Amino acid sequence: MAHAVTTQVLVDGSSNTIIKVNIKGDNATATELVKVIIFNASAYATGSVDNKLMEIEYGLNGFSAELLWDATTDIPLISLEQDHPTKAEFWIEGGLVNNSAAGRTGDILITTTGLASSVKAGYMIFYIKERNVDHPR
Helix, strand or coil: CCCEEEEEEEEECCCEEEEEEEEECCCCCCCCCCCEEEECHHHCCCCCCCEEEEEEEEEECCCEEEEEECCCCCEEEEEECCCCCEEEECCCCCCEECCCCCCCCCCEEEEEECCCCCCCEEEEEEEEEECCCCCCC
16 A cells, blocks of 8 residues: 545636645555655646745644655755644745746655655645736735
C-alpha cells in the first residue's frame, strides 16, 4: 500500500484555485514522497504555467516537506515545518512565482522528510492565482 495523497477542490475559477491536500502515511511504505505532483495546474480552470502561490495554510504531524515548482530544473517554492501549523501569506509580495525559463508546467511538487514507515498525517490549503491576473483577495 502507498501513502495516501488526496485533493479536495474548494474553488476552481478562471483566475483563482483553492485546494486542500491531505497526506497520510501508510505505516508500511519505507519511502518518502519524492517530487510527487500535488498541484497539477492543467487539471484546473486556471490551467496556466504562470500560476503564483498567494497563500498556504498547513499542518504536518511528525514530518516536514519541501515544495517545488516543476520545471526542467525544479525551482524551490517553500519549506514546510513539522508540528507547527502555519499560515504563510504572499499577497503583499504579489505571490510566489515560478521564475524558471525552461520547461515550467505550473505544477507544484512535494518531497517529504519523516513520512516513511509511519502513520503521520498532514494537510495543506493552497491559494493559487493565475500570474497575469491582479485581483485583490
